[in-house]
Amino acid sequence: MVFFLGAALVFVALFMVFAAIGGLQSETRGVNRSLAVLEAMTSAPTEMAKEYDAPFGERVLAPLYERVTKLGRRITGADAADRIRHKLDLAGNPPGWTVDRVSAGKIVGAVCGFGMAGVFSLLLGFGLSVSLVVIAGGTVAGFFGPNMYLYQQAFDRTARMQSELPDAIDLLTISVESGLGFDAALMQVSRNTDGPLAGEFSRVIREMQLGMGRSDALRALGERNSMPDLKSFVSSMVQADAFGIPVGQVLRVQSNEIRIKRRQWAEEQAQKVPVKITVPLIFCILPCLFIAVLGPAVIQIMNSGIV
Structure with missing residues (x-):
């Protein structure tokens, strides 16, 4: 019995020794493999290293911008490029604005409008129907946001050129x-x-x-x-x-x-002033005038006990 116990202990000891030696060898091989990978990366050709050394904008943002631009071209239609180019000409070709950037801006604006409208609906606790209307309105407003900006730029530019x-x-x-x-x-x-x-x-x-x-x-x-x-x-x-x-x-x-x-044109604008001032005169100026003129008389009548 003692002989078998001793043999078992010797076997266990030998197993632990061999396991330790194997683990050290596998760890050594893993370290050697890691060192080889690091050496290969550091000694790689410049053409291969450029792909990993490129900035975040070139690796991620540029491909994303190309995909968004292609999606914007598909959504806006085949003749959208000519229409957008005409709008840019009317707006004076603002710096940095191109046909592709306007097409991509529509998609980005729609996504941002959708997200902001959704967050706004959640914060105010709207119902389902109201939330859908708000989200749809935000998405449409975001999609046509670049067009509205170009329209306003063209309007201001035309007015300045007219003068x-x-x-x-x-x-x-x-x-x-x-x-x-x-x-x-x-x-x-x-x-x-x-x-x-x-x-x-x-x-x-x-x-x-x-x-x-x-x-x-x-x-x-x-x-x-x-x-x-x-x-x-x-x-x-x-x-x-x-x-x-x-x-x-x-x-x-x-x-x-x-x-x-x-x-x-100046005379025409002057003739429009009486018509345009009618609404604020009726709803804003005349009520204040009636209060200032008739207010003291009403107060005196109420204090005298007639009413």
Whole structure:
């Protein structure tokens, strides 16, 4: 019995020794493997290391932006690129805004609107039907958010160009009548004035310098903008260029017509003031006036006991 017990203990001891040796060898092999991997990574070629050394924006954000852009193109339709490009032209091509970025911004805006509307509904504890309406409205508002921004930019830009056009045409007229050609006069206006109209004139000059004809450059100016007075000016200059009419005479006529239209527009806006002031007069001013005039009389009547 003692012999068998001793043999068993010897066997267990040998097993533990061999297990320890095997564990050390496997651990050594694991360490060697890790060191080999680290050495391979440090000694990898530069082309292979660039993939791992690329910043987070190039590895994650750029592919995500491409996928969102492709999804935006599919949703907005085949002819959406031309419509978005026209809106960008009307808005003056804001820095950083491209057709692809607007398409991607619609998708991102829809997702953000959906999430914000959902959180808003949960915080206020709306019912299911109201929450669905709020979420749908937030999603639609987020999707059309870039369009609304471009529309507001185009509206402000058109209003500013409308106010700058008469002075610009006067400066063109003076420059042409003083002996400059139309192209040189246009360049002088673009250099000596600021604003979106000067930028449009500068673009016309660059297009003509690149080889585009004067008539084509002016037509492109009219197509990029939705202002009726500017379109009328462009058509008059194109006709003058086609039929050989003196440019100074055409500019003088255009200047007088635009100033007459501007005066008529101001008179029209002045005539609209009485109509527009009627609503606040009835609901805001007259009640306060009645309280100030009739209030003391009512108080005296109530104190006298008549009522």
